[in-house]
Amino acid sequence: MGLQPALLTALRDLSISRPTAVQRVAVPALRRGRSALCAAETGSGKTLAYLLPLLDRLLARPAAPEEPEEEESRPRPASPRGLVVLPSRELVAQVGAVAAALCRPAGLPVRGLTGGGAAGGLRRQLRAPPPGAAVLLGTPGALRTALRRRFLALGRLRWVVLDEVDALVDDESFAAPLEQILAHAPLAAGAPGPGGPGEERTQVVVVGATFPAGLSQVLARFVDVDRFVNLSTQSLHRLPPHVQQKFIRLKGQDKMPELLQLLKERSASSGAVLIFCNSASTVNWLGYILDDHKIKHLRLQGQMLAAARAGIFASFQKGDVSVLVCTDLASRGLDTSSVQLVVNYDFPSTLRDYLHRAGRVGRVGSKMPGVVVSFVTHRWDVDLVRKIETAARKRAGLPGMDTSINEPPPKAG
Incomplete structure:
Protein backbone atom coordinates (compact mmCIF):
# COMPACT_ATOMS: atom_id res chain seq x y z
CA MET A 1 0.00 0.00 0.00
CA GLY A 2 3.05 2.27 -0.13
CA LEU A 3 3.06 3.12 3.58
CA GLN A 4 6.10 4.68 5.28
CA PRO A 5 8.67 2.17 6.65
CA ALA A 6 8.10 3.35 10.25
CA LEU A 7 4.40 2.42 9.99
CA LEU A 8 5.24 -1.00 8.53
CA THR A 9 7.62 -1.56 11.45
CA ALA A 10 4.81 -0.69 13.87
CA LEU A 11 2.39 -3.07 12.12
CA ARG A 12 4.95 -5.86 12.31
CA ASP A 13 5.35 -5.20 16.06
CA LEU A 14 1.55 -5.48 16.36
CA SER A 15 1.62 -8.80 14.40
CA ILE A 16 -0.60 -7.31 11.67
CA SER A 17 0.30 -8.35 8.12
CA ARG A 18 -2.89 -8.41 6.02
CA PRO A 19 -5.35 -5.53 5.51
CA THR A 20 -9.07 -6.02 6.16
CA ALA A 21 -11.71 -5.13 3.55
CA VAL A 22 -12.23 -1.58 4.87
CA GLN A 23 -8.48 -0.98 5.07
CA ARG A 24 -8.04 -2.03 1.40
CA VAL A 25 -10.75 0.47 0.41
CA ALA A 26 -9.80 3.38 2.68
CA VAL A 27 -5.99 3.48 2.86
CA PRO A 28 -5.29 4.40 -0.81
CA ALA A 29 -8.04 7.08 -0.96
CA LEU A 30 -7.08 8.71 2.34
CA ARG A 31 -3.37 8.70 1.43
CA ARG A 32 -4.31 10.83 -1.59
CA GLY A 33 -5.71 13.46 0.77
CA ARG A 34 -9.39 12.93 0.00
CA SER A 35 -11.99 14.03 2.53
CA ALA A 36 -14.23 11.02 3.02
CA LEU A 37 -17.04 9.24 4.75
CA CYS A 38 -15.62 5.87 5.80
CA ALA A 39 -18.43 3.40 6.47
CA ALA A 40 -17.83 -0.20 7.53
CA GLU A 41 -19.40 -2.81 9.77
CA THR A 42 -18.50 -2.91 13.47
CA GLY A 43 -15.34 -4.81 14.35
CA SER A 44 -13.86 -4.56 10.84
CA GLY A 45 -10.66 -2.60 11.55
CA LYS A 46 -11.78 1.01 10.90
CA THR A 47 -9.28 2.48 13.37
CA LEU A 48 -6.26 1.33 11.36
CA ALA A 49 -8.14 2.16 8.13
CA TYR A 50 -7.97 5.87 8.96
CA LEU A 51 -4.89 6.09 11.21
CA LEU A 52 -2.45 4.43 8.80
CA PRO A 53 -3.00 6.70 5.78
CA LEU A 54 -3.38 9.88 7.82
CA LEU A 55 -0.21 9.22 9.84
CA ASP A 56 1.52 8.36 6.55
CA ARG A 57 0.66 11.84 5.27
CA LEU A 58 2.11 13.49 8.40
CA LEU A 59 5.34 11.50 8.02
CA ALA A 60 5.59 12.39 4.33
CA ARG A 61 5.47 16.12 5.17
CA PRO A 62 7.40 16.82 8.37
CA ALA A 63 6.26 19.79 10.43
CA ALA A 64 8.16 23.06 10.36
CA PRO A 65 9.87 23.57 13.75
CA GLU A 66 7.99 25.79 16.17
CA GLU A 67 9.71 28.86 17.57
CA PRO A 68 10.87 28.37 21.19
CA GLU A 69 8.70 29.91 23.89
CA GLU A 70 9.92 33.01 25.62
CA GLU A 71 10.28 32.42 29.34
CA GLU A 72 8.16 35.41 30.35
CA SER A 73 5.32 34.75 27.93
CA ARG A 74 2.19 32.66 28.40
CA PRO A 75 2.82 29.01 27.36
CA ARG A 76 2.05 28.49 23.69
CA PRO A 77 -1.10 26.44 23.03
CA ALA A 78 -0.72 22.86 21.81
CA SER A 79 -0.93 22.82 17.98
CA PRO A 80 -1.53 19.27 16.73
CA ARG A 81 -1.32 18.39 13.04
CA GLY A 82 -3.84 15.55 13.37
CA LEU A 83 -7.04 15.47 15.49
CA VAL A 84 -9.36 12.54 16.27
CA VAL A 85 -12.66 13.42 17.96
CA LEU A 86 -14.27 10.50 19.86
CA PRO A 87 -17.47 10.21 21.95
CA SER A 88 -16.06 8.65 25.15
CA ARG A 89 -12.99 8.64 27.38
CA GLU A 90 -12.83 4.85 26.94
CA LEU A 91 -12.50 5.25 23.16
CA VAL A 92 -9.89 8.00 23.56
CA ALA A 93 -7.80 5.58 25.65
CA GLN A 94 -8.29 2.68 23.23
CA VAL A 95 -7.66 4.54 19.96
CA GLY A 96 -4.88 6.50 21.63
CA ALA A 97 -3.06 3.26 22.50
CA VAL A 98 -3.25 2.12 18.84
CA ALA A 99 -2.09 5.55 17.59
CA ALA A 100 0.81 5.57 20.07
CA ALA A 101 1.92 2.09 18.93
CA LEU A 102 1.86 3.19 15.27
CA CYS A 103 3.66 6.47 15.97
CA ARG A 104 6.38 5.12 18.28
CA PRO A 105 8.84 3.97 15.55
CA ALA A 106 8.43 7.31 13.77
CA GLY A 107 8.85 9.42 16.93
CA LEU A 108 5.49 11.21 16.48
CA PRO A 109 4.11 12.24 19.89
CA VAL A 110 0.45 11.32 20.60
CA ARG A 111 -1.74 12.86 23.28
CA GLY A 112 -5.19 12.06 24.68
CA LEU A 113 -7.50 14.71 26.13
CA THR A 114 -10.52 13.90 28.31
CA GLY A 115 -12.54 16.02 30.72
CA GLY A 116 -14.28 15.35 34.01
CA GLY A 117 -11.84 17.32 36.18
CA ALA A 118 -10.58 20.87 36.65
CA ALA A 119 -9.46 22.87 33.60
CA GLY A 120 -5.88 22.72 34.90
CA GLY A 121 -6.03 18.98 34.28
CA LEU A 122 -6.54 19.65 30.57
CA ARG A 123 -3.45 21.85 30.48
CA ARG A 124 -1.42 19.14 32.24
CA GLN A 125 -2.62 16.50 29.73
CA LEU A 126 -1.61 18.72 26.80
CA ARG A 127 1.78 19.69 28.23
CA ALA A 128 2.86 16.26 29.53
CA PRO A 129 6.20 15.02 28.12
CA PRO A 130 7.29 14.51 25.42
CA PRO A 131 6.62 18.08 24.27
CA GLY A 132 4.42 18.81 21.27
CA ALA A 133 1.52 16.58 20.27
CA ALA A 134 1.60 15.73 16.58
CA VAL A 135 -1.66 13.79 17.00
CA LEU A 136 -4.35 14.67 19.53
CA LEU A 137 -7.34 12.50 20.45
CA GLY A 138 -10.12 13.92 22.58
CA THR A 139 -13.76 14.08 23.58
CA PRO A 140 -15.85 17.04 22.34
CA GLY A 141 -16.30 18.69 25.74
CA ALA A 142 -12.61 18.51 26.68
CA LEU A 143 -11.52 19.83 23.27
CA ARG A 144 -13.99 22.73 23.41
CA THR A 145 -12.81 23.74 26.90
CA ALA A 146 -9.15 23.56 25.83
CA LEU A 147 -9.92 25.79 22.81
CA ARG A 148 -11.82 28.32 24.96
CA ARG A 149 -8.98 28.46 27.49
CA ARG A 150 -6.45 28.80 24.66
CA PHE A 151 -4.58 25.69 25.75
CA LEU A 152 -5.17 24.39 22.22
CA ALA A 153 -5.00 25.87 18.69
CA LEU A 154 -6.04 24.12 15.49
CA GLY A 155 -4.43 26.39 12.89
CA ARG A 156 -1.79 23.76 11.91
CA LEU A 157 -4.32 20.97 11.49
CA ARG A 158 -3.75 18.83 8.39
CA TRP A 159 -6.53 16.36 9.11
CA VAL A 160 -9.43 15.79 11.47
CA VAL A 161 -11.35 12.54 12.09
CA LEU A 162 -14.86 12.34 13.54
CA ASP A 163 -15.02 8.72 14.76
CA GLU A 164 -18.29 7.03 15.76
CA VAL A 165 -19.91 10.08 14.21
CA ASP A 166 -23.51 9.05 14.94
CA ALA A 167 -22.76 9.17 18.66
CA LEU A 168 -21.09 12.58 18.23
CA VAL A 169 -23.95 14.14 16.22
CA ASP A 170 -26.96 12.47 17.88
CA ASP A 171 -25.93 13.21 21.48
CA GLU A 172 -27.21 16.69 22.32
CA SER A 173 -24.39 17.23 24.82
CA PHE A 174 -21.82 16.75 22.02
CA ALA A 175 -23.48 18.69 19.19
CA ALA A 176 -22.54 22.25 20.28
CA PRO A 177 -18.93 21.40 21.29
CA LEU A 178 -18.43 19.53 17.99
CA GLU A 179 -19.59 22.53 15.95
CA GLN A 180 -17.25 24.83 17.90
CA ILE A 181 -14.30 22.48 17.25
CA LEU A 182 -15.06 22.46 13.51
CA ALA A 183 -15.38 26.26 13.53
CA HIS A 184 -11.81 26.56 14.95
CA ALA A 185 -10.25 24.31 12.28
CA PRO A 186 -9.15 25.62 8.84
CA LEU A 187 -11.88 23.72 6.97
CA ALA A 188 -14.05 26.27 5.21
CA ALA A 189 -14.23 26.38 1.42
CA GLY A 190 -11.91 29.11 0.20
CA ALA A 191 -9.96 29.26 3.46
CA PRO A 192 -6.19 28.85 3.19
CA GLY A 193 -4.88 25.43 4.16
CA PRO A 194 -2.61 24.95 7.19
CA GLY A 195 0.43 25.65 4.98
CA GLY A 196 -0.93 28.84 3.40
CA PRO A 197 -3.15 29.75 0.43
CA GLY A 198 -1.38 27.41 -2.03
CA GLU A 199 -1.96 24.26 0.01
CA GLU A 200 -4.94 21.94 0.21
CA ARG A 201 -7.48 22.43 2.97
CA THR A 202 -7.58 20.26 6.09
CA GLN A 203 -8.64 16.71 5.24
CA VAL A 204 -11.87 15.63 7.00
CA VAL A 205 -12.66 11.95 7.59
CA VAL A 206 -16.03 10.92 9.03
CA VAL A 207 -16.08 7.35 10.36
CA GLY A 208 -18.77 4.98 11.59
CA ALA A 209 -20.76 1.79 11.19
CA THR A 210 -24.01 3.80 11.03
CA PHE A 211 -24.67 7.46 10.25
CA PRO A 212 -27.17 9.94 11.66
CA ALA A 213 -29.83 11.67 9.63
CA GLY A 214 -28.83 15.28 8.95
CA LEU A 215 -25.08 14.63 9.05
CA SER A 216 -24.48 16.41 5.74
CA GLN A 217 -26.38 19.49 6.97
CA VAL A 218 -24.18 19.67 10.10
CA LEU A 219 -20.95 19.33 8.11
CA ALA A 220 -22.05 21.61 5.23
CA ARG A 221 -21.76 24.63 7.56
CA PHE A 222 -17.99 24.03 7.73
CA VAL A 223 -16.90 21.93 4.72
CA ASP A 224 -17.81 21.32 1.09
CA VAL A 225 -19.55 17.94 1.40
CA ASP A 226 -19.76 17.59 -2.39
CA ARG A 227 -15.99 17.01 -2.36
CA PHE A 228 -16.31 14.00 -0.04
CA VAL A 229 -15.75 10.48 -1.39
CA ASN A 230 -17.83 7.62 0.04
CA LEU A 231 -15.74 4.62 1.18
CA SER A 232 -17.75 1.60 2.27
CA THR A 233 -17.61 -2.20 2.44
CA GLN A 234 -20.04 -4.77 1.05
CA SER A 235 -20.95 -6.01 4.53
CA LEU A 236 -22.06 -2.56 5.75
CA HIS A 237 -25.25 -2.68 7.90
CA ARG A 238 -25.40 -6.48 7.73
CA LEU A 239 -25.47 -8.68 10.78
CA PRO A 240 -22.35 -10.89 10.86
CA PRO A 241 -23.43 -14.32 9.52
CA HIS A 242 -21.21 -16.18 12.01
CA VAL A 243 -22.92 -14.56 15.04
Missing part, protein backbone atom coordinates in the same frame (compact mmCIF):
# COMPACT_ATOMS: atom_id res chain seq x y z
CA GLN A 244 -26.08 -16.27 16.30
CA GLN A 245 -29.03 -13.98 17.10
CA LYS A 246 -31.51 -15.32 19.70
CA PHE A 247 -34.76 -13.62 20.74
CA ILE A 248 -36.59 -14.62 23.92
CA ARG A 249 -40.16 -13.36 24.37
CA LEU A 250 -40.96 -13.00 28.06
CA LYS A 251 -42.68 -10.83 30.68
CA GLY A 252 -40.75 -8.06 32.39
CA GLN A 253 -40.67 -9.86 35.74
CA ASP A 254 -39.08 -12.92 34.10
CA LYS A 255 -36.07 -11.07 32.68
CA MET A 256 -33.95 -11.26 35.84
CA PRO A 257 -34.41 -15.03 36.43
CA GLU A 258 -33.62 -15.63 32.73
CA LEU A 259 -30.44 -13.53 32.99
CA LEU A 260 -29.29 -15.30 36.14
CA GLN A 261 -29.86 -18.66 34.45
CA LEU A 262 -27.82 -17.57 31.41
CA LEU A 263 -24.92 -16.41 33.59
CA LYS A 264 -24.94 -19.52 35.79
CA GLU A 265 -24.98 -21.85 32.75
CA ARG A 266 -21.77 -20.31 31.38
CA SER A 267 -18.52 -22.17 31.89
CA ALA A 268 -15.47 -20.33 33.18
CA SER A 269 -13.80 -20.66 29.76
CA SER A 270 -16.69 -19.35 27.66
CA GLY A 271 -15.47 -15.78 27.20
CA ALA A 272 -16.69 -12.42 28.45
CA VAL A 273 -20.29 -11.14 28.65
CA LEU A 274 -21.76 -7.70 27.91
CA ILE A 275 -25.21 -6.97 29.38
CA PHE A 276 -26.87 -3.92 27.80
CA CYS A 277 -29.48 -1.76 29.57
CA ASN A 278 -31.28 1.31 28.23
CA SER A 279 -30.66 3.51 31.29
CA ALA A 280 -28.04 4.18 33.95
CA SER A 281 -30.58 3.41 36.70
CA THR A 282 -31.19 -0.09 35.29
CA VAL A 283 -27.42 -0.70 35.16
CA ASN A 284 -27.17 0.21 38.85
CA TRP A 285 -30.22 -1.84 39.85
CA LEU A 286 -29.01 -4.90 37.92
CA GLY A 287 -25.63 -4.54 39.58
CA TYR A 288 -27.17 -4.71 43.07
CA ILE A 289 -29.02 -7.92 42.13
CA LEU A 290 -25.86 -9.52 40.70
CA ASP A 291 -24.03 -8.56 43.92
CA ASP A 292 -26.74 -10.38 45.91
CA HIS A 293 -26.16 -13.50 43.78
CA LYS A 294 -22.35 -13.24 44.24
CA ILE A 295 -21.82 -12.74 40.47
CA LYS A 296 -18.62 -10.75 39.98
CA HIS A 297 -19.13 -7.92 37.47
CA LEU A 298 -18.27 -4.35 36.49
CA ARG A 299 -20.66 -1.49 35.67
CA LEU A 300 -20.23 1.26 33.10
CA GLN A 301 -22.66 4.11 32.45
CA GLY A 302 -22.37 7.77 31.52
CA GLN A 303 -23.65 9.22 34.81
CA MET A 304 -20.66 7.89 36.70
CA LEU A 305 -18.04 10.39 37.84
CA ALA A 306 -15.02 10.50 35.54
CA ALA A 307 -12.76 9.12 38.29
CA ALA A 308 -15.11 6.14 38.79
CA ARG A 309 -15.21 5.39 35.05
CA ALA A 310 -11.45 5.55 34.59
CA GLY A 311 -10.01 2.12 34.03
CA ILE A 312 -13.27 0.15 34.22
CA PHE A 313 -13.35 -0.82 30.56
CA ALA A 314 -9.59 -1.46 30.47
CA SER A 315 -10.03 -3.84 33.42
CA PHE A 316 -12.81 -5.65 31.53
CA GLN A 317 -10.65 -5.87 28.37
CA LYS A 318 -7.76 -7.35 30.35
CA GLY A 319 -10.09 -10.08 31.65
CA ASP A 320 -9.89 -9.11 35.34
CA VAL A 321 -13.70 -9.43 35.44
CA SER A 322 -15.65 -11.20 32.67
CA VAL A 323 -19.12 -9.61 33.07
CA LEU A 324 -19.84 -5.94 32.23
CA VAL A 325 -23.27 -4.36 32.79
CA CYS A 326 -23.50 -1.20 30.70
CA THR A 327 -25.52 1.31 28.71
CA ASP A 328 -24.94 2.02 25.00
CA LEU A 329 -21.81 3.89 26.12
CA ALA A 330 -20.03 0.54 25.58
CA SER A 331 -21.68 -0.24 22.23
CA ARG A 332 -19.68 2.21 20.12
CA GLY A 333 -16.27 1.30 18.77
CA LEU A 334 -14.75 -0.33 21.85
CA ASP A 335 -12.63 -3.41 21.22
CA THR A 336 -14.46 -6.37 22.72
CA SER A 337 -12.67 -9.27 21.00
CA SER A 338 -12.88 -11.34 24.22
CA VAL A 339 -16.70 -11.07 24.34
CA GLN A 340 -18.64 -14.17 23.29
CA LEU A 341 -22.09 -13.30 24.67
CA VAL A 342 -24.07 -10.08 24.37
CA VAL A 343 -27.34 -9.89 26.33
CA ASN A 344 -29.85 -7.18 25.47
CA TYR A 345 -31.50 -7.10 28.91
CA ASP A 346 -33.44 -4.10 27.60
CA PHE A 347 -34.21 -4.33 23.90
CA PRO A 348 -32.62 -1.38 22.04
CA SER A 349 -34.94 1.34 20.76
CA THR A 350 -33.53 1.47 17.20
CA LEU A 351 -32.08 -0.91 14.60
CA ARG A 352 -28.93 1.20 14.61
CA ASP A 353 -28.41 0.56 18.34
CA TYR A 354 -29.05 -3.16 17.81
CA LEU A 355 -26.41 -3.28 15.06
CA HIS A 356 -23.81 -1.65 17.30
CA ARG A 357 -24.56 -3.92 20.26
CA ALA A 358 -24.51 -7.05 18.08
CA GLY A 359 -21.17 -5.87 16.68
CA ARG A 360 -19.51 -6.36 20.07
CA VAL A 361 -19.08 -10.08 19.18
CA GLY A 362 -17.50 -11.75 16.15
CA ARG A 363 -14.97 -8.93 15.71
CA VAL A 364 -11.67 -8.91 13.80
CA GLY A 365 -9.17 -10.72 16.01
CA SER A 366 -11.74 -12.58 18.13
CA LYS A 367 -11.33 -16.35 18.33
CA MET A 368 -14.99 -17.37 18.78
CA PRO A 369 -18.13 -16.46 16.78
CA GLY A 370 -20.33 -15.34 19.68
CA VAL A 371 -24.05 -15.12 20.43
CA VAL A 372 -26.49 -12.21 20.91
CA VAL A 373 -29.45 -12.95 23.21
CA SER A 374 -32.24 -10.36 23.33
CA PHE A 375 -35.09 -10.20 25.83
CA VAL A 376 -38.26 -9.07 24.05
CA THR A 377 -40.96 -7.78 26.39
CA HIS A 378 -42.90 -5.01 24.58
CA ARG A 379 -45.15 -5.05 21.53
CA TRP A 380 -43.08 -2.28 19.91
CA ASP A 381 -39.94 -4.44 20.18
CA VAL A 382 -41.53 -7.16 18.05
CA ASP A 383 -41.61 -4.97 14.92
CA LEU A 384 -37.83 -4.41 15.18
CA VAL A 385 -37.26 -8.14 15.79
CA ARG A 386 -39.14 -9.00 12.58
CA LYS A 387 -36.96 -6.59 10.58
CA ILE A 388 -33.79 -8.04 12.12
CA GLU A 389 -34.89 -11.63 11.43
CA THR A 390 -35.79 -10.80 7.81
CA ALA A 391 -32.44 -9.08 7.20
CA ALA A 392 -30.52 -11.97 8.79
CA ARG A 393 -32.41 -14.59 6.77
CA LYS A 394 -31.88 -12.73 3.48
CA ARG A 395 -28.25 -11.84 4.34
CA ALA A 396 -29.27 -8.24 3.63
CA GLY A 397 -28.50 -4.96 5.36
CA LEU A 398 -30.81 -3.69 8.09
CA PRO A 399 -33.37 -1.29 6.60
CA GLY A 400 -33.37 2.51 6.89
CA MET A 401 -29.62 3.12 7.28
CA ASP A 402 -27.93 6.12 5.60
CA THR A 403 -24.87 5.12 3.54
CA SER A 404 -23.77 8.36 1.92
CA ILE A 405 -22.85 11.84 3.06
CA ASN A 406 -23.80 13.70 -0.11
CA GLU A 407 -26.95 11.98 -1.33
CA PRO A 408 -29.80 14.50 -1.72
CA PRO A 409 -32.30 14.39 1.17
CA PRO A 410 -35.50 12.47 0.40
CA LYS A 411 -38.32 14.61 -1.03
CA ALA A 412 -41.17 15.29 1.36
CA GLY A 413 -44.05 12.91 0.60
